[in-house]
Amino acid sequence: xxxxxxxxxxxxxxxxxxxxxxxxxxxxxxxxxxxxxxxxxxxxxxxxxxxxxxxxxxxxxxxxxxxxxxxxxxxxxxxxxxxxxxxxxxxxxxxxxxxxxxxxxxxxxxxx
Amino acid sequence: xxxxxxxxxxxxxxxxxxxxxxxxxxxxxxxxxxxxxxxxxxxxxxxxxxxxxxxxxxxxxxxxxxxxxxxxxxxxxxxxxxxxxxxxxxxxxxxxxxxxxxxxxxxxxxxxx
Numbered sequence: 420x421x422x423x424x425x426x427x428x429x430x431x432x433x434x435x436x437x438x439x440x441x442x443x444x445x446x447x448x449x450x451x452x453x454x455x456x457x458x459x460x461x462x463x464x465x466x467x468x469x470x471x472x473x474x475x476x477x478x479x480x481x482x483x484x485x486x487x488x489x490x491x492x493x494x495x496x497x498x499x500x501x502x503x504x505x506x507x508x509x510x511x512x513x514x515x516x517x518x519x520x521x522x523x524x525x526x527x528x529x530x531x
Numbered sequence: 532x533x534x535x536x537x538x539x540x541x542x543x544x545x546x547x548x549x550x551x552x553x554x555x556x557x558x559x560x561x562x563x564x565x566x567x568x569x570x571x572x573x574x575x576x577x578x579x580x581x582x583x584x585x586x587x588x589x590x591x592x593x594x595x596x597x598x599x600x601x602x603x604x605x606x607x608x609x610x611x612x613x614x615x616x617x618x619x620x621x622x623x624x625x626x627x628x629x630x631x632x633x634x635x636x637x638x639x640x641x642x643x644x
Contacts, residue, residue: 423540451630461577461618462634477631509574518622518630522574 421445425510431529432500439493440526442510449515450520451493452477453485455506456525462509468493469515501529535619540639543609551604551638553619558599561624566593566604568615569603575618575634578604614642 426441427470444451449470454462454477464477468487482504484496495510507527512518536554543549555564565580577595579586581602592605599638606613618637622630 454634455554461636462632464631464633467631509575513630518563518580518632519577520575520633523575525572525574 423510423512423521425508425523425526427526428524429527429529431531434495434530435499435503438477438500438528440498440508440510440528442495442523443491444493444494444510444512444523445488445491446521448510448512448521450513451487452511452513452520453483453493453495454511455479455504456504456505456509463524465495465508500528502530504521504528505530532634535621536565537617537619537635537638539636540641542641542643543606543612544643549606549609549613549640549642551617551619551640553603554601555621556600558621559623559625560599562597562621563624564593564595564602565620566591566623567618567620567632567634568613569618570612570615570635578617580622609640609642611642611644614619614640616640619632 423444452467453465456462463479463482466485468474471490474485507525508524510523513520563580566578569575581593584607594603616637616639
């Protein structure tokens, strides 16, 4: 069982480019989340999804979009990347109604 | 969201017990207390959670104060692999959907060989 996988592991991106971070889980969890982690700021929630077909905004949603076409996948898209989006991005999932979240290994994104 | 206070850092020696404190004096009566940890260059990892009673699992024990304004994560015998940042996170009772975790800065635990 893989749990949660994220791709790519790391990426360097020119400002203004479009980028999609991929997240897949094989645990059939209903809920999925995207966080970003910046030095000194801890993890902050970007977007979440309670179940396939629904999404919601977290604490820092601006500049990001998500979709949840099925249970397993929850891609995060940066339509036009900016340097302030340089961060480590973590995807997570959980069973609906339970707070224990399972996190992926992260994607390190650098926007120049 | 309940505000939490944790020491910025703590040190321990290998094979010794570690007590990681957390103050959450504004916790709601129905909030669970979750602990996560983040090893270097990895995503956070669930450790344990509780509501009122002390809890034990294979990773750690959680001692919750009677007034629920503080809790302590106990690692009974620290190993080098336990070196991580530990986060104490009060979370609302799940209502069938997702509940967002609010991470603070946590406590960085260093384990000396």
